[in-house]
Amino acid sequence: MDILSKRIIMTVMSLILVGGTLEAVRRRSLRERYALLWLLSGLAVLMSAAFPSVPDFIARHLGITFIEGASYLFAFFLIMVIFHISIAISHLRATIEAQARRIALLGAEVERLRGERGKSKS
Amino acid sequence: MEDGRSRIRYPGRVLAAIPAFNEEASLRTLAQSLAESLPGIDVAVVDDGSRDGTAALARSLGFTVISMPSNMGVGCAMQAAFQYAASHGYDAVLRLDADGQHPPSEVHRLFEKYAETKADLVVGSRYLNEGGRVSSRIRGLASHLLSLFIGAICRTQVSDPTSGFWLVSSPLLDCFARDFPTDYPEPEAIAILHRLGYSFAEAGVKFRTRHHGRSTIGSLDAAYFMVKVIIALVADRVRRVDKRDERRHVLRAIAMHGRGRP
Numbered sequence: 101m102d103i104l105s106k107r108i109i110m111t112v113m114s115l116i117l118v119g120g121t122l123e124a125v126r127r128r129s130l131r132e133r134y135a136l137l138w139l140l141s142g143l144a145v146l147m148s149a150a151f152p153s154v155p156d157f158i159a160r161h162l163g164i165t166f167i168e169g170a171s172y173l174f175a176f177f178l179i180m181v182i183f184h185i186s187i188a189i190s191h192l193r194a195t196i197e198a199q200a201r202r203i204a205l206l207g208a209e210v211e212r213l214r215g216e217r218g219k220s221k222s
Numbered sequence: 223m224e225d226g227r228s229r230i231r232y233p234g235r236v237l238a239a240i241p242a243f244n245e246e247a248s249l250r251t252l253a254q255s256l257a258e259s260l261p262g263i264d265v266a267v268v269d270d271g272s273r274d275g276t277a278a279l280a281r282s283l284g285f286t287v288i289s290m291p292s293n294m295g296v297g298c299a300m301q302a303a304f305q306y307a308a309s310h311g312y313d314a315v316l317r318l319d320a321d322g323q324h325p326p327s328e329v330h331r332l333f334e335k336y337a338e339t340k341a342d343l344v345v346g347s348r349y350l351n352e353g354g355r356v357s358s359r360i361r362g363l364a365s366h367l368l369s370l371f372i373g374a375i376c377r378t379q380v381s382d383p384t385s386g387f388w389l390v391s392s393p394l395l396d397c398f399a400r401d402f403p404t405d406y407p408e409p410e411a412i413a414i415l416h417r418l419g420y421s422f423a424e425a426g427v428k429f430r431t432r433h434h435g436r437s438t439i440g441s442l443d444a445a446y447f448m449v450k451v452i453i454a455l456v457a458d459r460v461r462r463v464d465k466r467d468e469r470r471h472v473l474r475a476i477a478m479h480g481r482g483r484p
Contacts, residue, residue, distance in 0.1 A: 122460075197294055197404060208286060
C-alpha cells in the first residue's frame with residue numbers, strides 16, 4: 101500500500117468518525133460530554149493524514165515499523181466498539197434518571213398518603 | 223401588623239422547590255427566612271441522595287420531601303420537582319438553592335417582574351443592577367463571556383445565565399416536567415426557550431453569600447466549565463426541536479389531557 105492510499109484511507113476513517121459523532125449528538129444518541137473524545141480522536145487521525153511526518157516521527161521514536169496498516173485497521177475497529185458503548189451509556193443514563201425521578205415522586209406520594217392515614221386514624 | 227412583604231402578590235399557586243445535596247447545615251436558616259418572607263408557601267425539598275440528615279430535617283420542618291434514590295445531579299432533581307408541581311396543579315415553581323444564596327426576601331422582585339411581563343421564565347440576576355456581587359474575577363469573566371454567547375443565541379440580554387434563582391410558570395413548568403436539560407441545566411434551558419416559543423425576563427436581585435458549603439463551580443474550574451457549557455449549547459442549537467415541547471403544543475396537551483401527564 102503506497103503512502104497516498106494510506107493517507108486517503110485515514111482521511112476517510114477520520115471523516116466517518118467526526119461525521120458519525122456530530123450526527124449522533126444531533127440525534128441525541130450521544131451526549132456532548134462523551135462526544136468530545138471522539139471528535140478529538142477523529143481530528144487527530146485527520147491531522148496525521150494531512151501531516152504524515154507527525155505520526156512517522158512518533159513511530160520512529162517508539163520503534164514501530166511493521167504491521168502498521170493492520171494496526172490502523174484494528175484501532176479503527178476498537179474505536180467503533182467503544183463508540184457504540186458510549187452511545188449505550190448515554191441511553192442508560194437517561195433511563196436511570198427517569199427511573200430515579202419516578203421512585204422519588206412515588207416515595208413522596210407514599211409519605212403523603214401515610215400522613216393522611218395517620219391523621220384520619222387519630 | 224402588616225409589613226410590605228406580607229402584601230406579596232403570588233402568581234397563582236406557587237411551589238418553592240429546593241434541590242438539596244448535603245445541606246443539613248443551612249436548611250434551618252433557609253426555613254426561617256422562608257417563614258418570614260413567604261409565610262404559608264408550599265415547599266418541596268428535592269433531596270438529591272444526601273448522606274447527611276437533609277431529608278429528615280426537611281421533613282421535620284414540615285416540607286414535602288422528594289428523595290432521589292442516589293445523587294443524580296441538580297437538573298434531574300429539578301425535573302422531578304417540575305413533575306411534582308405539574309401533577310399537583312401548581313401554577314408556578316420558585317426555585318431556591320438550599321445553601322441560602324437566593325434570599326426569600328428577594329422573591330417579591332421575581333413575582334413583580336412576572337406580574338409586569340407574564341414571562342414564562344423569570345430569572346433573578348445578580349448582574350442586572352449596579353452593585354451586583356461578583357464572586358471572583360475569573361468567575362465574573364467566564365459568566366460574562368457565557369452571557370454574551372447565550373445572548374447571541376437567544377437574541378435577548380441574558381445577564382446571569384448560571385443563576386438558579388428562577389420563577390417558572392405553566393406551561394413552561396409542564397414542558398420542563400417532560401424535558402429538562404441535565405448537564406448544565408440553567409444556561410441550556412435559557413438557550414432553548416426562544417426556539418420553543420417561551421418568553422423570558424430578568425429581575426435584578428441581590429444574592430447572599432452562601433451559609434455553608436462551596437459553589438459547585440470553583441474559580442479554577444470556571445474557564446473549563448465555560449468551554450463545556452458552550453459545547454453543550456452548540457449541541458443544543460444544532461439539535462432538532464422536539465415539537466411536543468413547544469409552547470402551543472404544551473398548551474394544547476394541557477387543554478386535552480390535563481396536567482401532570484408525561
